[in-house]
Amino acid sequence: MEYQEFKKVVEEQLKEYVPEPYRSMEWDSHKVEKVNQTLDAINFRSKESGLNVAPTVYINTMYEQYKSGEDIEDILRDVAGVIVRAMKEKDKIIPELDFENAKDNIVFQLINTEQNKEMLENAPHREFQDLSIIYRWVVNRNDEGIASILIKDHIADQLGLSESQLYDMAKVNTKKILPIAVRPMGEVLMEILAKDGMPMELAQIMLNTLPAKEQMYVISNNIGVNGASSMLYEDGLNELVDIFESDIYIMPSSVHECIAISSDMGDPEELAEMVESINMDQVELKDRLSNQVYFYDKETKQISLASNNPNKRLDGMVAENRGRYDIEGPSR
Numbered sequence: 001m002e003y004q005e006f007k008k009v010v011e012e013q014l015k016e017y018v019p020e021p022y023r024s025m026e027w028d029s030h031k032v033e034k035v036n037q038t039l040d041a042i043n044f045r046s047k048e049s050g051l052n053v054a055p056t057v058y059i060n061t062m063y064e065q066y067k068s069g070e071d072i073e074d075i076l077r078d079v080a081g082v083i084v085r086a087m088k089e090k091d092k093i094i095p096e097l098d099f100e101n102a103k104d105n106i107v108f109q110l111i112n113t114e115q116n117k118e119m120l121e122n123a124p125h126r127e128f129q130d131l132s133i134i135y136r137w138v139v140n141r142n143d144e145g146i147a148s149i150l151i152k153d154h155i156a157d158q159l160g161l162s163e164s165q166l167y168d169m170a171k172v173n174t175k176k177i178l179p180i181a182v183r184p185m186g187e188v189l190m191e192i193l194a195k196d197g198m199p200m201e202l203a204q205i206m207l208n209t210l211p212a213k214e215q216m217y218v219i220s221n222n223i224g225v226n227g228a229s230s231m232l233y234e235d236g237l238n239e240l241v242d243i244f245e246s247d248i249y250i251m252p253s254s255v256h257e258c259i260a261i262s263s264d265m266g267d268p269e270e271l272a273e274m275v276e277s278i279n280m281d282q283v284e285l286k287d288r289l290s291n292q293v294y295f296y297d298k299e300t301k302q303i304s305l306a307s308n309n310p311n312k313r314l315d316g317m318v319a320e321n322r323g324r325y326d327i328e329g330p331s332r
Contacts, residue, residue, distance in 0.1 A: 057082070062075050122153050268293045
């Protein structure tokens with residue numbers, strides 16, 4: 001089946017795969033603006049509360065499974081099972097939309113401005129260079145990670161919070177909930193090799209050969225999710241300034257992390273070409289952050305664009321240069 005035919009089958013049949021007691025739930029099939037892309041989504045809602053009581057499931061993801069050879073009935077059965085399990089778990093329900101629930105749980109996320117124009121039209125945000133700071137409400141934390149929802153205009157209105165207030169809260173909360181983590185790239189690679197079975201001693205010999213100031217460093221947070229926002233804080237960057245004894249180039253490897261090197265170690269335009277190549281070949285669209293490279297000035301402690309890569313978008317389409325912004329720039 002082509003995608004549109006597959007989509008129609010899912011919309012018509014998925015509800016038949018959940019047990020009878022759940023078939024009276026409200027059904028909602030709609031488009032969702034996700035980071036860097038628009039997806040076709042399905043939710044079940046409680047008639048009493050009007051809240052989503054199951055995770056959003058994406059027809060696009062189901063179609064990829066179908067194209068890889070999975071039977072459509074098996075896909076629908078598996079998705080229905082996920083929905084039913086979530087319905088039974090009360091901690092999946094979004095908490096009541098009030099200030100007390102939200103104020104200590106609002107955090108930053110960095111996304112690409114050009115690639116997410118439609119999402120940003122309906123969400124409070126602040127521009128930062130070619131990126132935008134958006135806000136997420138962490139609604140659940142456990143050993144497996146965190147669950148969060150994007151704060152759109154209607155949620156901000158219900159909470160009675162302006163963009164400026166969201167920014168001030170997120171600036172404090174993000175460091176508490178998702179502490180900054182700065183690690184040598186060699187250390188990260190050693191862990192990966194050790195997980196693949198290589199003795200740690202051998203991995204150390206292979207990777208731990210460069211002086212500290214000549215190494216790459218990974219900037220993220222303690223769980224490695226949406227960790228690129230850690231570059232908004234001076235703490236980690238100043239730690240690297242002390243190591244490098246120079247200014248810093250920052251390469252956005254994904255929304256989850258950035259790579260930092262001494263400004264003595266490369267040309268920003270060449271680095272930007274490398275970032276774009278890796279984005280297009282190795283990073284999923286949903287995880288791409290930017291094709292640009294940033295410069296951190298150790299004296300002014302400010303980040304600016306170091307490159308002018310013509311590909312401002314992340315899906316291969318060339319977009320017009322929108323200019324350069326700082327963290328105190330346009331917001332809504």
